Amino acid sequence: MNDEKGIIYLMTTAVEGLIKIGKTMTSQYKNRIRFLEKHGYCNVTGLKIQFAIEVNKYSDKEQLLHSIFQKSQIGNTELFALDINTAMKLLSSFDGKLIFSAYGDKETTFNNATENIASRLIPNGIYYFKKQKKSDNKVVEAKAKIENGIWYILKGSILGETEDKGVSAKAKLMRENMKIGEKGVLLEDIELGECTPSFAGVLIMNSSINGWSDWYDEKGNKLDKYRKESQDD
Incomplete structure (x- = not known):
């Protein structure tokens, strides 16, 4: 089961700087995203899909992301107080099939995230x-x-x-x-x-x-x- 393909996705929320990093079976992706965008998650509303990729060992890879960003994790939820560009830059570098991106193909998404991170260094x-x-x-x-x-x-x-x-x-x-x-x-x-x-x-x-x-x-x-x-x- 650990070799099974599935989808890891990133969503923004109504709370600025709060994102969701989640996973789902490929067959459940559309229904899962539709549910989250309509009903929210852990009392947080306004969820909107930004990026999704189908990868091998998707459960292991989602765990890896959660581990990398654990200092930003909100309790035991899939919510993170994290700049989405940081998560997107990492996730778009994974081998896998692009399912959705609000920014174009994988390379464009990676480059856009990289530029957005750099842009934050520009002084007032x-x-x-x-x-x-x-x-x-x-x-x-x-x-x-x-x-x-x-x-x-x-x-x-x-x-x-x-x-x-x-x-x-x-x-x-x-x-x-x-x-x-x-x-x-x-x-x-x-x-x-x-x-x-x-x-x-x-x-x-x-x-x-x-x-x-x-x-x-x-x-x-x-x-x-x-x-x-x-x-x-």
Whole structure:
């Protein structure tokens, strides 16, 4: 039975910073997730699936995860006071069949989790963006504020207007809710929540870019320095 395949999954909850790491038989996966999202778990509601992978020896692997993160475990439950990116980075590196990811394929999920972890090292402050956009024949120029990992794009930023390749569905939806005036001028501050410099850059440019090398601080340092610092740890 220890060799049996099954699914390990990660879920966020209504409580920020509280996640569920669970397991289920492959045949029960859909019903289990549907039940948890509807009824909650251990009096915690708002559960939402973020990642699920089918692996061999799934019970053993779930036990391994619980052991690794035991200091963050809430009692004897499957709830953990843990940044989901930390758990997702580890779980997405397992050999197995991807069942669900809110972030793309396994490699994309791993890279996204890695970037999100690095993004948390960016200090509070004001950051700047300035880049030529050929399809609009203009310079896109923006100013952002970061407070405790939360990004805000500030009023008066000049955004890209033409949608080029590489704009995610999440960025498209967020842009639809932004108040943008003539010539792409942002008419009010917009909160992005926790995100990476690349996501913030895509939102500004309306095209795919590497935001780590395009955003810079008041001293002119590129944000990539913080990602490098996280890789050196």
